[in-house]
Amino acid sequence: MTARRFPERRTRWRSGSSSSCAGGxxxxxxAERSKALSQxxxxxxxxxxxAIGQLVMVSGPESSGRTALLHSxxxxxARRNGLVLTANGSRFERDIAGGLLCQLMSDPAIPRTxxxxxxxxxxxxxxxxxxxxxxxxxxxxxxAREVAFALAELASRNPVVLVIDDVEQADEVSLLVLxxxxxxxxxxxxxxxxxxxxxxxPEFTALRGEFSRLSESHxxxxxxxxxxxxxxxxxxxxxxxYACSYAIEFHRATAGNPRLVRALIADQxxxxxxxxxxxxxxxxxxxxxxxxxRGDPIVLEVARAAATLGCLxxxxxxxxxxxxxxxAINAALTCLSRMGVLQECRFLxxxxxxxxxxDLPPGDFEKFQRRAAMVLFQDGASPLEIAERVLAGGVxxxxxxxxxxxxxxxxxxxxxxxxxxxxxxxxxxxxxxCARDRxxxxxxxxxxxxxxxxxxxxxxxxxxxxxxxxxxxxxxELAQLFRFQLWHGYEVEAHRTHRTLESAVHSATGPEPQxxxxxxxxxxxxxxxxxxxxxxxxxxGVPQKMRSNAAAILRRSRLRRGPVEHDALAVGVLLxxxxxxxxxxxxxxxxxxxxxxxxxxxxxxxxxxxxxxALFRGQGGEAWRHAHDALEALPPAxxxxxxxxxxxxxxxxxxxxxxxxxxxxxxxxxxPDAARRTWHWLSYLRARGxxxxxxxxxxxxxxxxxACGMLAIRWKVDLPALIPWRNDLAEAxxxxxxxxxxxxxxxxQSTRPTSDxxxxxxxxxxxxxxxxxxxxxxxxxxxxxxxxxxCGDQLTRCRALAALSxxxxxxxxxxxxxxxxxxxxxxxxxxxxxxxxxSWLEGAPSTADPMPHFFPxxxxxxxxxxxxxxxxxxxxxxxxxxxxxxxxxISRSLYITVSTVEQxxxxxxxxxxxRSRSELRxxxx
Numbered sequence: 045m046t047a048r049r050f051p052e053r054r055t056r057w058r059s060g061s062s063s064s065c066a067g068g069x070x071x072x073x074x075a076e077r078s079k080a081l082s083q084x085x086x087x088x089x090x091x092x093x094x095a096i097g098q099l100v101m102v103s104g105p106e107s108s109g110r111t112a113l114l115h116s117x118x119x120x121x122a123r124r125n126g127l128v129l130t131a132n133g134s135r136f137e138r139d140i141a142g143g144l145l146c147q148l149m150s151d152p153a154i155p156r157t158x159x160x161x162x163x164x165x166x167x168x169x170x171x172x173x174x175x176x177x178x179x180x181x182x183x184x185x186x187x188a189r190e191v192a193f194a195l196a197e198l199a200s201r202n203p204v205v206l207v208i209d210d211v212e213q214a215d216e217v218s219l220l221v222l223x224x225x226x227x228x229x230x231x232x233x234x235x236x237x238x239x240x241x242x243x244x245x246p247e248f249t250a251l252r253g254e255f256s257r258l259s260e261s262h263x264x265x266x267x268x269x270x271x272x273x274x275x276x277x278x279x280x281x282x283x284x285x286y287a288c289s290y291a292i293e294f295h296r297a298t299a300g301n302p303r304l305v306r307a308l309i310a311d312q313x314x315x316x317x318x319x320x321x322x323x324x325x326x327x328x329x330x331x332x333x334x335x336x337x338r339g340d341p342i343v344l345e346v347a348r349a350a351a352t353l354g355c356l357x358x359x360x361x362x363x364x365x366x367x368x369x370x371x372a373i374n375a376a377l378t379c380l381s382r383m384g385v386l387q388e389c390r391f392l393x394x395x396x397x398x399x400x401x402x403d404l405p406p407g408d409f410e411k412f413q414r415r416a417a418m419v420l421f422q423d424g425a426s427p428l429e430i431a432e433r434v435l436a437g438g439v440x441x442x443x444x445x446x447x448x449x450x451x452x453x454x455x456x457x458x459x460x461x462x463x464x465x466x467x468x469x470x471x472x473x474x475x476x477x478c479a480r481d482r483x484x485x486x487x488x489x490x491x492x493x494x495x496x497x498x499x500x501x502x503x504x505x506x507x508x509x510x511x512x513x514x515x516x517x518x519x520x521e522l523a524q525l526f527r528f529q530l531w532h533g534y535e536v537e538a539h540r541t542h543r544t545l546e547s548a549v550h551s552a553t554g555p556e557p558q559x560x561x562x563x564x565x566x567x568x569x570x571x572x573x574x575x576x577x578x579x580x581x582x583x584x585g586v587p588q589k590m591r592s593n594a595a596a597i598l599r600r601s602r603l604r605r606g607p608v609e610h611d612a613l614a615v616g617v618l619l620x621x622x623x624x625x626x627x628x629x630x631x632x633x634x635x636x637x638x639x640x641x642x643x644x645x646x647x648x649x650x651x652x653x654x655x656x657x658a659l660f661r662g663q664g665g666e667a668w669r670h671a672h673d674a675l676e677a678l679p680p681a682x683x684x685x686x687x688x689x690x691x692x693x694x695x696x697x698x699x700x701x702x703x704x705x706x707x708x709x710x711x712x713x714x715x716p717d718a719a720r721r722t723w724h725w726l727s728y729l730r731a732r733g734x735x736x737x738x739x740x741x742x743x744x745x746x747x748x749x750x751a752c753g754m755l756a757i758r759w760k761v762d763l764p765a766l767i768p769w770r771n772d773l774a775e776a777x778x779x780x781x782x783x784x785x786x787x788x789x790x791x792x793q794s795t796r797p798t799s800d801x802x803x804x805x806x807x808x809x810x811x812x813x814x815x816x817x818x819x820x821x822x823x824x825x826x827x828x829x830x831x832x833x834x835c836g837d838q839l840t841r842c843r844a845l846a847a848l849s850x851x852x853x854x855x856x857x858x859x860x861x862x863x864x865x866x867x868x869x870x871x872x873x874x875x876x877x878x879x880x881x882x883s884w885l886e887g888a889p890s891t892a893d894p895m896p897h898f899f900p901x902x903x904x905x906x907x908x909x910x911x912x913x914x915x916x917x918x919x920x921x922x923x924x925x926x927x928x929x930x931x932x933x934i935s936r937s938l939y940i941t942v943s944t945v946e947q948x949x950x951x952x953x954x955x956x957x958x959r960s961r962s963e964l965r966x967x968x969x
Contacts, residue, residue: 076273077113083264084117088235092124092203095233097260099226103242104266105382107303107335110239113266114207117237126203127153133213135340144218148206149191158194161187184217188224195225199233209239210338230260241339242382268300268384277302281309293322297393301384307331324395332399335383339376342368346376350389351400352412356420356429357389364419365412413437417445427452431468440474446481450488460642462496483511487521490528495608495643498531498682505529509537512544519548523562527607530570531684533718542566565610568766569686569723571759587621587765587798594618598630608638608646609686612653619653619660620765622802624836625941628657648678649686655693660803662839664700665876671697685719688728695731699738700839700877707735723759726752726767733772742779749773765798774811783815802835810844822851833915833951836944842871846884853888862889863955870954874947914952921948926965 084100091098104110118128131147142162149162164187198204208214208222226236242265269277274295278287298304311325336347349365350357363373380386391397404412417433421444431452434445441449449472453465469489476482486504493501508525511517517525522545529538545562594614601611611634619627631653638646655670671694680687695707711732719725729752736745753769756762764770770793777785790808793799799808809831813824825848832841845868853861865888872881914922924934931945938945949964958964 076269076276077109077116077266080113080264080266081116081120083262084113084237085120087262088117088121088124088126088203088205091205091233091235092126095199095231097226097230097232097234097236099236099238099261100264101261102237102239102264102266105268105301105384106241106339106379107301107331107383108266108268109302110241110266111209112302114209114237114239118205118207121203121205124203126205127151127198128205128207129154130207130209131214131218133208133210135213138213138215141215141217142221144208144214145191145221148208148218149194153198155194155197158190161190184221185224188221191221192225192228195229195234196232199229203233203235206234206236207239208237210241211238212240241379268382269295269302269305270300271295274298274300274305277305278309282312290322297322297324299381299384299387299392301335303331303335304328304384324393328395329399329402332385332396333403335385336380336400339379339383342372343376343379346373347380347385347400348404348408348412349416350380350386351391351397352416352433353389353420354397354429355390356425359389361419361423362389365415410436410438414442421445421448428455435467435471439471441471443475443477446472446475446485449475450485453488453492457492458641460640462492462642462644466492466496479516483508483516483521486511487517487524491524494528494531495641495645498645498678498684501528502532505532505534512537512541519545522548526562526566527609530566531609531686533685533716535570535718535721538566562610565607565613568613568761569609570721571723571761587801590617591621591623601634605637605641608634608643608649612649615653616656619657620801620803621798622765622835624657624660625944628941631657644677645682648674648690651677652690652693655690655697659693659696659700659839661836661875662700662842662871662877663875664697664839664880667693668697668701668876680713685716685722686724687713688715688719688722688724691715692724692727692731696734699734700875700880703738703879703883706739707731711735723761723767726756726761726769729755730767730769730772733776737776737779742776745776745779746773749776762796763798764793764796764804765801768793768804768807771804771807771811774808778811778814786811786815802831803837803840806831806835806837806840806844810840810847813844814847822848825851830915834917836947838871838875838947839877842868842875842877842881843884845871846881846888849885849888858889863957865889866957867951867954870950874950914955918948918952918955921945922952922964925949925961 080102084102087098087100090096102110102113114130118130121128129148129151131144133144137143145162149159195204195206211219214222222236271291275287275291278291278294294305294308298308307327307330308322308324310327311323313323336344345366345368346362349362353361353365359370359373359377362377363370366373377386377389381388384392385396386392391400401409413433414437417430417437420430420433427448430445430448434441434449449468453468453472456462456465456468466489469485469492472485473482473489476485486507490501490504490508493504505528508517508521508528512522512525522541526538526541526545529535529541542562594617597606597610597614600606601614611630615627615630615634618630631650635647635650635654638650651670651674655667655674658664658667658670671690674690675694683690691710691713695710698705698707698710711728715725715728729748733745733748733752736742736748749769749772752767753762753773756767756769761767770789774786774789777783777789790812793804793808799805806828809824809828813821813828816824825844829841829844829848832838832844845864849861849864849868852858852864865885868885868888869878869881872878920938921934924937925931929937931942931949934940934945935942952964956964
């Protein structure tokens with residue numbers, strides 16, 4: 045065949061579709077599309093030169109850049125004076141007979157007769173017989189001939205290019221006409237370019253096979269961008285540094301889908317410097333939805349099913365979820381994988397899954413979630429995965445989901461997510477179908493709310509009380525109800541519940557193992573109620589029994605997490621019996637558990653215990669912060685009958701930490717009436733007495749403390765280790781100058797059990813010393829200081845040292861007085877009670893320098909006299925430190941905490957007027 049030369053056209057033919065090509069599409073072609081464009085251009089050159097018809101089939105995954113390639117090719121054709129006729133298939137117009145044909149014939153260059161012939165059959169189903177092997181009806185053959193003749197006529201002047209995008213979505217009539225035309229234009233300068241998605245639509249397979257059998261047919265395949273292509277595109281859109289840093293992330297998130305890559309690039313901020321990662325926003329979401337909506341409806345369905353199932357998606361589960369044939373689902377999964385949305389049924393990026401889920405209509409969303417929950421339940425998936433879909437499916441839930449939600453709530457609660465656990469149990473309540481299950485779920489929900497916000501669970505108590513009246517509560521549920529009632533002050537109901545609980549447990553397994561913590565708590569914390577009559581524990585026994593009971597409660601709590609109020613009580617007992625280090629260790633372990641489980645109430649209660657420990661050590665600043673944090677974590681309305689505890693601690697800590705600040709605001713908070721019959725009320729009365737005493741009102745303080753003492757005697761909890769009210773009363777009498785009464789109270793207290801416990805005894809010794817004169821006063825003060833040092837009571841030690849400093853100074857012993865003053869002020873600063881410490885040092889030497897060297901290095905005799913003031917504990921620690929042991933090694937050897945070692949060393953440094961271990965080594969050795 046000889047080559048033909050076409051006359052140069054003055055008009056540049058271009059289709060309407062090609063004019064919409066954006067610059068972004070051209071940029072994409074520069075990334076791994078030049079070869080495909082070159083193939084199309086070569087075929088067009090052959091058509092133009094030899095005037096022979098050619099067919100090119102362009103195939104590639106959905107959104108792989110096929111349309112952008114066709115746009116660029118039509119630009120190339122227009123520049124070569126070719127006529128471009130374009131059409132786009134659409135599944136929404138697939139039922140319109142002749143719709144695609146009318147798009148091709150709509151160009152003004154097409155003769156009017158051919159355009160009219162094409163539009164006659166648009167929307168008319170008479171064009172072809174139905175079925176795979178459809179043939180043209182006679183009336184449509186005339187139209188096909190008209191179109192073929194018109195194209196041949198146009199091709200005689202200039203090459204003609206028919207571009208059909210998404211041909212698999214074309215109507216059947218247009219495809220049959222296109223097949224007829226292709227066979228009759230083999231000798232004309234007509235090029236047909238057909239774009240199809242890969243893998244192809246099964247319904248298009250037959251026609252596609254016929255096209256491919258034509259002698260003048262070609263195939264151009266394009267794929268998603270490789271990593272190099274993504275790098276090239278990022279370099280052109282941003283810069284090489286950005287491309288090197290994020291090309292892998294972009295490729296991983298999109299699998300090289302050009303549409304998604306371009307959208308993801310548009311979503312990134314163009315600020316200075318490199319970002320910390322890539323972010324998917326609106327452009328990416330729109331692009332992804334375009335991808336999944338363009339294909340067959342089952343592609344969208346499968347994407348939605350995979351999004352609903354999340355990481356648990358599989359072809360089998362998707363099939364059961366949407367009830368479609370396996371072959372169709374596998375084809376849709378392949379399509380989604382090739383378009384860079386899924387990989388092995390999972391979304392490449394979380395934003396993709398979120399986008400598809402958000403696109404679901406509300407009704408369909410709940411339906412998908414409920415069906416997914418059932419599929420996962422039948423497959424034995426984890427309760428959390430099933431519960432997530434049950435919650436998303438809305439209420440009411442189905443009965444089968446109730447035990448699943450309960451199991452998931454237990455997991456969430458153990459993982460420290462009580463809010464999620466409460467939501468699951470609230471949902472479970474809507475699906476229970478029997479009274480017994482409802483009570484179990486209700487109790488579990490009340491327990492979760494009790495641990496996070498006790499005031500919120502009060503609304504559940506009436507129904508629980510009704511279940512108690514009907515005898516529907518088991519032993520565990522009775523124990524929980526008893527806790528709720530005592531906390532919120534339902535004393536009468538609590539008494540009834542306690543009797544029923546005692547009877548149930550005793551008849552089943554014996555009472556002691558089951559009710560030890562409950563009895564301990566109710567007997568001590570609520571001594572002013574009728575519960576004391578049902579308790580058989582004796583509080584007048586030896587301290588060892590109290591200590592062993594507390595240890596048993598704590599050990600059992602480690603094996604099986606018990607109520608925090610029981611644990612706090614046990615730690616408090618150990619603390620008051622002088623086992624401070626053990627109490628600290630238990631408190632820290634329990635607090636870590638409370639934080640890990642997300643229990644706000646437990647964290648607040650144990651923070652209160654921390655404040656109490658700090659007060660026992662004399663650390664006013666730390667106690668004030670812990671008490672403040674406890675009240676911040678749990679508002680007053682949630683503390684119930686335990687509210688006096690944090691208020692009392694906060695008031696006493698304020699007196700110590702900031703004597704110039706009145707705790708009146710703290711002590712004016714309304715207290716529930718039931719709280720006045722708890723042990724916490726005794727602490728509250730003592731705190732009010734301390735506040736009055738600090739404000740210079742000893743008479744008023746006497747009244748408050750005497751009221752505390754009378755209640756302690758009446759409630760049979762008059763043990764000095766628990767409530768040292770006689771020491772408090774002695775303080776008030778000392779302020780009034782009534783030293784005889786002070787000595788009487790100290791003597792009377794010494795007859796009570798537990799009066800020899802360290803913190804009680806050291807304070808008693810100090811008060812007794814304050815009533816003596818001369819040398820006896822010095823001896824008693826030193827004894828009080830040593831006793832306080834031994835038990836870790838820094839407050840009493842600081843006060844005793846301050847009194848010793850004043851006494852030595854009045855005796856003319858300036859050096860010793862100065863050393864004592866420095867030591868006392870150092871302790872006060874460490875404990876953040878400096879203002880109080882300075883008030884005790886009135887009449888002592890000036891201590892402006894926090895650690896002055898009162899003794900020359902050569903004055904070994906004076907230094908030796910001060911060294912004798914070291915307590916036994918301080919001497920042991922100082923000797924080991926001088927031998928080169930670290931603080932941790934010392935703590936392990938002496939079975940004390942590291943902080944205790946540090947405190948002993950700090951006190952030793954101040955007493956010896958040294959600053960380092962090297963100096964300590966010289967003095968001790």
